Amino acid sequence: MKAVLYARVSSKEQEEEGYSVPAQLKLLKEYARKNNFKIVQEFIDVETAKRAGRTNFNQMIEFFQLNKDIRFLLCEKTDRLYRNFKDYVNLEEFNLTIHLVKENEILSKESKSHQKFIHGIKVLMAKNYIDNLSEETKKGMLQKAHEGYYPSFAPLGYFNVEKNINGRKIKAISIDKSRSYIIKKIFELYANGNHNLQQITEYANQEGLRSRKGYKIYKSTIHKILRDPIYYGNFTWRGELCKGNHHPIISKELFELVQERFGNYNRPKQIKKHKFAFTGLLTCGICGCAITSEIKKEKYIYYHCTSYKGKCGNTAIREENLIQKLGELVNKIQIDNNIIDWVREALNLNHQDEKEYHNHQCKLLQEQYDKLQRRIDKIYIDKLDEIVTSKFYQKMTNQWKEEQDKILKQIEKHKKANVNYFEMGIKILELSKKLYSTYLERNNEGKREILNIILSNCSLNAGNLYPIYRKPFDLLAKGLTRSVWLPG
Structure with missing residues (x-):
């Protein structure tokens, strides 16, 4: 039987912890x-902080x-094969048998429900979608911002670095000396009142200032740079001004002078655009075009x-009606209470190999x-006997x-992995149980996050919604009970 082999390592940390490509091969x-x-073919992806993406996965497709x-694919385990649901769907189209x-x-296609x-x-666990639903990722980045570390790509004039703070590795930003003088000059030119934005843009390009992509x-x-407080030592994150730990490129006085000059031009304040939470979520059920949104009479939102x-000829729908109908889609995701106990047992059995691997690694590391420790004890005796010097x-x-x-x-890490993998699966099920109540409690942006997780696509036709659920929510949406899909 002919088969394809796929291996992937996504970080230096995994390389060190036994997930190396040679070990997988x-x-x-x-x-x-x-x-x-x-x-008949091997496809291997090695990702680093500087080189993301899965070129060879796409070549395998x-x-x-x-x-x-050729319809057999061999891979170590789930999180080596998939990074997102698109990968999942792409492979499913080929009717493969995946080992x-x-x-x-x-x-395979014949696998039981x-x-x-x-x-x-x-x-879900491989992609860690649970983080999106519980907003743990956003909380972590906000916490980092509160500690004074900018939690994103460095702006022009800075570059990202990794610092070791009290034994903890923190990604931070540091001044890029090859560009920072241009940034400072931009502020000075605008502050003196003799140069407009177009002239400063020409100066920046002549000096060789380029975007992150070159x-x-x-x-x-330039306008964005001049308005960004990060250059005097603070930064905004999710609408909140945070005090930064990075070194400033300009003084706060120079920054305020520039803002004052912006004010002297009596520029109209930027009109705050309404955030349409559900734009991009739906497609037209008649012609396949996107569903867009607009405000009518300055208060009613239509999609x-x-x-x-x-x-x-498709009809529009008011946002409040759309929210209700989307909620009905969420409410269709039902799971029988008895199933959770069975799935807990199934997950536990399914991950015995995973547990054995982590336990084995703990044993080797302890050795x-x-x-x-024996070396430390021995060299201490050697020092007392003056066999080795104190230095x-x-x-x-x-x-x-x-x-x-x-x-x-x-x-x-191995001990946590031993527990977390199992607990995360159960948490996904528990969240599925209360998904609808969570949907009702969230604001529109929060509702959209939930919908992004459970829906692969959704069309609107004459005020009715026709969803395609992501896996495994497609099974839960059918309201499956233990008797319907229990093996055997």
């Missing part, structure tokens, strides 16, 4: 040999398109077809820790203790 090739698979006789070797799972459901849960600077970029292909003793002891600290951190 060894496991997969041994599996192929035992199960009489002939590997093209390979399956061109080679319709997830470390999870002892074989998935309970297998597909558990697999869908794993995909493009020339536009006037709008309607863009009519990009010409008027199709390394104990070995270093050499101190040097080696510090080195080995530093290695021990790193080992303890790795042990802790």
Whole structure:
């Protein structure tokens, strides 16, 4: 049987923790040999902080398109294969038989509902969609902002760096000396009143200031720079002004002088645009165009077809009616109370290999820790016996203790992974139970986040909604009970 092999490592941290490409290849090739698979193609992706993306995954998709006789795919486990639901859907189109070797799972079109459901849960865990729903990611970034560290890409004049603060690695920003003088000059030129935005834009481009992607600077970029408090030491994050820990490029006095000059031009204040929470979520059920939104009589919000292909006759819907109908879609995601207990057991059994792996890694790391401790004990005796000098003793002891600290951190990560993977699956189910009540409690932006998680697509036709749910919510939307899909 001909098969394709796929391996991926996404960070240096995973490389260190046993997920390395060689380790994956060894496991997969041994599996192929035992199960009489002939590997006809290998696709390997190595991602780093500087190089993201999955070039070879996309090439694998093209390979399956061109080679319709090859329908077996071998991969270590779920989170090595999928990064998002698009990956999931793309592979499903090829009617593949996927062997997830470390999870002892074989998935195909003929797989039972309970297998597909558990697999869908794993995909959710691999992507960590639970973070989006609980807003933990946003909370983490906001906490980082409150601590004074800018939690995003560095603005022009700065670059991103990694700092070690009290043993904790923090991503921060530092002054880019090759560009910061241009930024400072931009503020000075505008403050003196003799240069307009267009002239300053021309100056910045002549000096070689470029965007992060290497493009020339536009006037709008200069305007944004001149309005950004990050250059005097503070920054705004989610509408809140935070005191930064980074070094400023200009003084606060110069920044305020520039703002004063903006005010002297009596520029009209920017009209606050209304945020249409559900724009981009729906498509027209008649012509397939996007559904857009507008305010009528300065208070009523309507969603309607863009009519990009010409008027199709589809009717508009008021936002409050749309919210109600979208809520009905959320409310369709039902799960029988008895199923949660069964899924807890199924997840537990399904991840025995995962637990054994982490326990094994903890054992190996503990052995390394104990070995270093024996060295420390021995060299202490050697120092007392004057076999080694105090200087050499101190040097080696510090080195080995530093290695021990790193080992303890790795042990802790494996212990957490051992528990978190299982708990996350259960949490997804628990959230599914109360998804509708959460939807009702959220503001419109929060409602949109929930809809983004559960819906793959949704069309509007004559005031009615026709959803396509993401996996595994498509199964839950059917209101499946234990008797309907329980294996056996």
